[in-house]
Amino acid sequence: MIQEEKTVVLELLGVEKSYPGNPPVRALRGIDLLVRKGELLALVGTSGSGKSTMLNVMGALDRPTAGNVLIEGQDLSNLSDRQLSSLRGRRIGFIFQQFHLIAGMSAVENVSAGLLYQGISRSRRHSNAITLLHRVGLGDRLAHLPHQLSGGEQQRVAIARALMGEPAIILADELTGNLDSKTSEEIIDLLHQLNRDGSTIVVVTHDGAIAHSFPGMVTLLDGLVANDSRAA
């Protein structure tokens, strides 16, 4: 009953994705998925099962070949590239395995870039960014450049960037893939913390321990949902 009342943040309806080739690669073969507000969901599956592809489609970075993606009730299939870009900037936070901080920009500037394309004043973005850096435990690394930070610290900066502007959903692809186990644990703890504070998060991982620590887990197999722990 309570579950039903929670708003749906993201919905996939019969989503398919093929990459051109001979024969074409059918990376997603008809996915239905629902993500509700406040969820912390793990997306697991063997290599090549379509996890990254699915995450890109969920985040409007890529268009599905067939099916519909709805973000906060809005069907993306009719949106122009400009509209999709704007929606990404406003409603989606991305975290990548390779951190992807912008070289030459300080931690604050990188986090602040989370709202760069929203026309918000630099000073407001900077003060938000500083607050978020404190929240991810990097209050003493504000002016550091990416190459002056450890991998774990870089990923915290990336997390803070994803949090900028309170997105509807945060999508993370193998965010601990480049980190040692202790640092991974800290990052995952941080995600739990953010989720408790209200963030909706989907994490692609092939680390079983991490996946099992999450309240929900969806398993992909050959471009199809093989198991959804929440259905049980």
Next chain:
Amino acid sequence: MTRKMGFSRISFADAIGVGTLGLRTRKTRTMLTALGIAIGIAAMISVLGITSSSDAQLKSELAALGPNLLEITPGESFTGAEVSFPEDASKVVERIGTVESSSAVFVVNTSVRRNEFIPKQQTGGIAALAVDLEMLSMIDGAVAEGQFLDLSSASLPKVVLGSVAAERLGITSTRRSPQVFLDDTYFTVIGILAAAPLAPNIERAALMGVEIAAELFDLQPEPSLIYARVNESLLDDQRRFDETRSVIAASVLPDAPSGVSVSRPSDLLAARTSTQNAFTGLLLGLGAVALLVGGVGIANVMVISVIERRTEIGIRRALGALRGHIRLQFVFESALLAALGGVAGIILGALITVTYASSRDWVISVPTTSLGAGVGLAVAIGTIAGLYPAARAARLDPAEAVRPRV
């Protein structure tokens, strides 16, 4: 629920920050790439600057010499017959209200030789002229060696040589009282004139007093040349200036004014220098080629930069940047890169001009419009060079761009 959704946007200040990031983080590359444009712009600015300085120098020289000097010579009447001036032509000219002063020059029919052993035909193009004592100040001439004719020497067998005449006769000093041979009389050289660009006739002549010329030679009583200085106020009023010219012609030969040629030596001199323009054009062309090469260099570096920064572009798209924002970022970066080169180029070009002009003691003149045009041209080249790389950057598929690289 359909949300009312505006498009992503970026403030002007932030766009500047984004557009300069690539240059700020790759300083060496920025400098080397901008250098190409800088060389092209510097070449063009210095060519223009040196030409303009040389013009300015000429103008100031002409101004110093006096653009109010007129040269009045007999030409041809409309029937084609050669005309000659009345004996008192110089005085007639001087009586005209707008004429300040005048001075007559007479041709002396004699050859001028170094000594009696040189054949008569070998005169080296040196004329003998009889002049009055005011002639030198008339043409703003100066004595380089010795002295000019005075009341006493004007009636003695003494000559003053024009600069070219002295050189052709091989006389460089008056200290040992060198002599030249005219018809069958040795004349003592008492002075050598400095170059007188306004009066090439005088530069190529041996000058003597009218009295001695009349005494020793067959002197034509009609002046063959009259120098006149008109009132300076005419220089700012072309109509009155032209009027004075006609009045001079009509006064000298009331029956055949068209047979009087009234020219301004400074005009001829100014016209002669414009022949340098072909060479200037060639140098400008070389500068343009350097610019073109610089532009290709920028395009090349920008393409490399787009490839290197694929992930950054992907991230920006993930953060909401529109294709237009990405395009703007790279076009701006490219234009800025060229603008840096342009600014360095105009500074360098101006320095070259100043150094060259001052080494020649010229008036320094760097046309300010060429400075503005130099930077403008650089920006235009940078913008064009950036269009293709920027379009490539904007076309990148965001999902592709954020994929981990192998």
